[in-house]
Amino acid sequence: MSDNKKYQTEVDFKQIFSTPSRWMGLVYLVVLVSIIVAGKYYVQHQDNISDNDTKFINSIDVERHDNVVDQKGQLQEGIDVAELGNNPTPELIANGKELFQANCVSCHGENGKGDGPAGGGLNPPPRNFHAEEGWTNGRNFADMYKTLEEGIIVNGMNSFNQLSVKERFGIIHYIRTFASFPDVSEDELSNLDLTYSLADGRTTKNQISLEKATKLVAKDKTTNFKIVKTNFNQSSDVAIVTNNTLDVDRALYSLNGTTDWKSDMSKFKKLILSDLPQNGFNTKVVNLTDEEWIQLHSKLVGLYSVN
Known part of the structure; x- marks a missing residue:
């Protein structure tokens, strides 16, 4: 070994940057620290990462009717x-x-x-x-x-x-x-x-914009509900309804907008039981007898006979 080489007791950082061969140790250190930090982050967040799957847009859910204009059938x-x-x-x-x-x-x-x-x-x-x-x-x-x-x-x-x-x-x-x-x-x-x-x-059929159609549906539901509420207020025997609801208005409105429940008892029960008590009905309806279900159904069908 050459007598001119001597061991250094302190690192001269200026010489590290002036001598490329001395960079390697520093590079290894930086890479090692980066791997450790990245690995720690991954382990701590792997549950969230696995949940965030790539989501594709469903064609059916994409609104494509914004440019539809009102057009009379011809x-x-x-x-x-x-x-x-x-x-x-x-x-x-x-x-x-x-x-x-x-x-x-x-x-x-x-x-x-x-x-x-x-x-x-x-x-x-x-x-x-x-x-x-x-x-x-x-x-x-x-x-x-x-x-x-x-x-x-x-x-x-x-x-x-x-x-x-x-x-x-x-x-x-x-x-x-x-x-x-x-x-x-x-x-x-x-x-x-x-x-x-x-x-x-x-x-051809008449054609209206999506915005107008939405407003017409909302208007129709509101008008229909007002008639139902009038029927309720004018009815003398509504105990079967009031005894099984927490909020009569909300309960009546939850049935508004759909009609298949009127002719199908199973659908009527499912509609009410699927959203208790948010739909205004009391949770105690789960204990109704078959006869009481028939009475409740019959009364509500009568209230919704708006035509």
Whole structure:
């Protein structure tokens, strides 16, 4: 060993940074401390980490009706199914493109690849019209019309039957320009016409916005409840109701908005027992005899006979 090398009793930190080979010890120390800290955090929070699974957006729960506007039902003329199905005009396809951009691009994307901004995270994802596999109804012309006519609720696909038959034919023909699709056969179009009576024309239903529909439902429930409460106040024999409720108003309102309980005793019991006592009924109803249940049910059905 060279006589020039001497042991140092103190560390010269300036020499550590000026000599790269001396960094290694410091690096090992930093890495070790980081691993210990990260491991300790993981152990302390592993229950929370395991609970926070990645959540996918359910297509059915996504609101897609915000752009629906009020529209009065109208009579739509029938079409020549064979002619429009087999010989789409440039005007029909151009109109289909406009409708596609207005109604479909947000989910299916500009080029129909299922990559629209509103489709991100949807489960299942919007249909990629370029892919041949995975179609729920199929990719034949008639299958695509069925989708537009009926929708696919489980996949979050709305029905577009508010559009005319000709407009939907235009959308389908435009979509078919994205890729190679099966040829349209005469039998296919004939069966399509037979199924939906496309040549006969039809009258479309009235259409209202989601906001307006919600307000109308709320208004209807309020009006209905007022009538029920009036019936209650004017009834001379309501002991079976008052004796089995903590809050009469809340109990009566809990039955408002649904009608199947009126004709089904089992559903009536389930509706009351499933939310005691939050629904205004007294918990002692669990001890009612069959005869008392019949009396309570009969009285409430009578109060709700608002028509």
